[in-house]
Amino acid sequence: MSARRHRSALAVLLLVAATTAGCSGDGPEDALSAFLDAVASGDVAAAAANTDSPDAAKTVLSQVRGVLDPEGLDVDDEEVKQPDGDVVTAGYRLTWHLRRGRTWSYRADAQLRAAENGWQVHWQPTVVHPQLAVGQTLGLLPQLPDTAPVLDRDGVPLMRPQTVIGVVVDPQKAGDTRAVAGTLAKALHRYEPSVTGRSVLDGMSKTKPGDAYPVITLRAGDYQRVKPAIYDLPGVRFASQERLLPVTRGSGQQVLPGIRALVEQQLAGAAGWRIVTRDVTGGEVSELKAEPPRLAPAVTSTLSTKIQAAAEKALETEPHSAALVAIQPSSGDILAVAQNDAADEEGSLALSGRYPPGSTFKIVTAAAALATGDVDAGSPVDCPGATTVENRVIPNEGRFDLGRVPLKTAFARSCNTTFARLAAGLGGSALTDTARSFGLGADFVVPGLTTVTGDVPASDSAVQRAENGFGQGRVLTSPFGMALVAATVQAGKVPSPSIVKGMPAATKNVGDPPSPDVLDALREMMREVVTTGTATGLRDLPEVAGKTGTAQFGDGSHSHGWFVGYRGDLAFAVLLTDAGSSKPAVQAAHRFLAGIG
Known part of the structure; x- marks a missing residue:
């Protein structure tokens, strides 16, 4: 100082x-x-x-x-x-x-x-x-401005300031701690499954003498429902405060807390302050200085309530962890980030999970091959049931064999053998460099979010490049990263993602945009995936283009399912972990797009 x-x-x-x-x-x-x-x-x-x-x-x-x-x-x-x-x-x-x-x-x-x-x-x-x-002391007190609601892109409230009640328990005053913990757990478990008799007892046992253990924070309505059961418990006390909460309970759990943190930072920056004298009891005696708070600006998110709700509904019935990210290609606005309950228990899979992308990565491999000028969408290529690269046998799923077909057909039908051969023939850093042109491996510092796009390592090994070429090997991506890939194909360049209006991401390591010829070919090929390829389950919806992916993991007996695509000015990626194939991801994508209307 x-x-x-x-x-x-x-x-x-x-x-x-x-x-x-x-x-x-x-x-x-x-x-x-x-x-x-x-x-x-x-x-x-x-x-x-x-x-x-x-x-x-x-x-x-x-x-x-x-x-x-x-x-x-x-x-x-x-x-x-x-x-x-x-x-x-x-x-x-x-x-x-x-x-x-x-x-x-x-x-x-x-x-x-x-x-x-x-x-x-x-x-x-x-x-x-x-x-x-x-006998008096000084106090420096903040004066926070009133909290405005957080709005979605259409002006619909996403979060509103609401009264919440903190429930805390002082172990030194609780008497029979086991009985108090059991009563609290019975009343509060429905609002937070992690609150159990054992968790409350453990929390109390780790609390320093004189401190209280914070059990849960409840919305005011929920508190009123449980108040009769817990209000008179020994050692239990309650504290009321205002806090931004989602209008729809449980919605946007992977993004709204980050937006709330941004709002709280803005409130702190706009806060007024008072200096007061206090008596020996802590009571305020006189005000020595006061500066009123500045008006806190309203916060508008890029999220769409409608699209977010459709994304969450599309995933809620999935038995395994599921995630979906939707981005507006023209602006980079993040429209939805959704996960089901199973995924929420694991963390932010949608934004920072790292998974093999499977055949969705063939978008990048195709772009790298097209950029060489040696092939175009109509070039004839071989799609045998299996191929060998330096003693490594690489099969198609079920060893299907198409013979010699146009590249766009090999892409639409997802020929591993074709794209393994194409990748093996590229330079050691070609896939890495091309991936950055689609946002994969780039760094985005998005205010309010922690994101990971993925990792596409360079390799001097033809076998490694072959495996990377169809999204296995050492390639790892997140749903956020693959949504950027789809957005790049639609928009022609990697968009700068944001979750709050006026706060775009700082970007690093983004490659040069793909050429117009490469983009035109990719758009044609991704559309054919839906019309005649592995995603015909989406054919009844207009103008959808994309790529399916089945990504093996572990001992190879389990697979994640992907669908990455776009429709109009909407790009998205769907990941269903341990789904066995891409078909459930295609079905979830259909529910999502149909839900938007």
Whole structure:
């Protein structure tokens, strides 16, 4: 902590004779300067030593500096006035430079008295502030602006400020802790499954003496329902506060907490503040300084309530972890981030999960091959049931064999053998570089979110490139990353993703956009996946284009299912873990798109 001191004006109106009674050495102006210098520098012990009551001075000065936590303190306009015997009155201005650019300036007075060894500041709390009395302390209180609701892109409220009740229990006052924990668990488990008798007991056992264990935070309506069962429990108490909560309970659990954190940061930045005196009970006595809060700006999310609801509904019946991310290609606006309950238990799979993409990665492999100019969408390629790359046998699913077909057909029917061969023939970094042109392997710092796109390592091994080429090997992606891939195909370049209007992502390691010829070919090929390929389950919906993916994991007996695609200005990725094939992901995509209408 730094401190500053300026003496812009020093008027010493006293001429003290060297023979002043009871005094020797420095004059009162020197004693005052020594005291104020120590106060300004934060040397509480030295400041207190320059008073006639060091212990009391040290207590008050320490409390004041601890509360204000200043970045600096200026002392100006010192003035020592005409003496009255061995007592001198002095005045000065204190200007506290507080954090967040706050300033508090005022005049104060002190008496200096002649002592056996020189002059001393006569200690009174008014030395610090003229309204600070004996036994009082200072308090610095925030004044938060009213919290506005968080709106979706269409102005529909996503979160509103609502009253919540914190339920805490003091183990020292609970008496029969096992009985109290059991009663709390019975009443609260329906609102939070993790609240059990054992969890409450464990929490209480780890609580320091004198502290309370926070059990749960309830919406006001839920609190009223359980109040009769828990209100009179020994050691249990309740605290009310305002908090932003989703309008729809349980919606957007992977994104709304991050948006709420941004709002709270904005509220803190717009907060006003008050400095008050308090009595020995902590009660407020008087207000010394007040700055009202600034009006907090409304926060508008890029999310669409309609699309978010459709995404959540599309996944809710899946037995395994499921995630869906939807992005507007033209703007990068994140329209929906949805997971089912099973995924929520594992964390943010949609935004930062790392999974093999399976054949959805053939979008990148196709782009890399097309960029060489050696093939186009109509070029004839071989699609045998199996192929060998340096003694590594790579089969199609079920070893289907199409013979020699156009590249777009091999793509639509998802020929592993074709794309393994194409990838094996590319340079060591070709897939890595091309992936970055679609957002994979790039870094996005999205305000309000933690995201991972994926990892596409370069390789000098033809076998490794072959396996990477159909989304196995060492390639890992997230649903967020694959949604960016689909958005890039539709928009022609990687969009800059955002979750709050006016707060785009900072980007790093994004490659140059794919060429128009490559993009045109990919759009044709992804449309054929739906019309005649592996995603004909979406054929009844207009203008859908995409790519399916089945990604083996573990010992190879289990597979994740993917569908990545776009329709109009909507791009999305669906991941169903351990689904066995891509078919359930296609069905979930159909429910999602049909739900949007």
